[in-house]
Amino acid sequence: MxxxxxxxxxxxxxxxxxxxxxxxxxxxxxPVELQRQWMLTSIVGYTKEQLMKNKAQLDLTLHSGNIANLGCGNFSVEVSGIVDDKIKFKTKDNPFKNCIKTEAIEYVFRNEMAKVNRYEIGGHFLKLYHNDQLLLKFVASDWD
The missing domain is CATH 1.20.5 (Single alpha-helices involved in coiled-coils or other helix-helix interfaces)
Known part of the structure; x- marks a missing residue:
């Protein structure tokens, strides 16, 4: 036994x-240069001011476990593949949150993240693309 x-x-x-x-x-x-907390500054249909008010962010630091927050609760973001400047994301819903005010922006964000296939880092900025079309733009949160 x-x-x-x-x-x-x-x-x-x-x-x-x-x-x-x-x-x-x-x-x-x-890559080390991606392992930062990124503040969302540009996404279709929303102004920078709206994004800053919601504190929209993508946290790719090792301790965070890769999360995003667009103003109401975190949800998981999985990097499913990365080679050179090519990248793929998957988002996973948080079943415990129910926020009507951020539902629309989260929907747009998830759709745009699903399309991303390339990234570019320049200085303190992260740009996510679908081929040559800029979808999302971020600035490092630790940048003044």
Whole structure:
């Protein structure tokens, strides 16, 4: 009985380590220049003032777990692929929030993030593109 328990424990421990290490590797695979908190300054249909009022942001720091917030609750943002300047995002809903006032902007943000296939960093600015079309523009939050 003890040997059976030990075998299950060993198998579960191995699986936990494999999947846990995979998660750490995927977070660390983001280029260092992307691992910042980014304030959204441009998205179709909204002014910079509206975005700043909502404190719209994308946090790609390692400690955050990659989240976005457009004024009401965080939701998860997964970087599903990155090679050179090519990048793909997936957003995951937060089932515990219910905010009517930011629902429209979150919808636009999620749709635009799903289209992103390229990024560009220049100084303190992050630009996300679909091919050559600029979709989203951010500024680093630690920039004065």
């Amino acid at each position: 003890k040997s059976l328990f030990f075998k299950y424990f060993l198998i579960l421990s191995t699986l936990f380590l494999l999947f846990g290490c995979k998660a750490l590797v995927s977070k660390q695979s983001l």
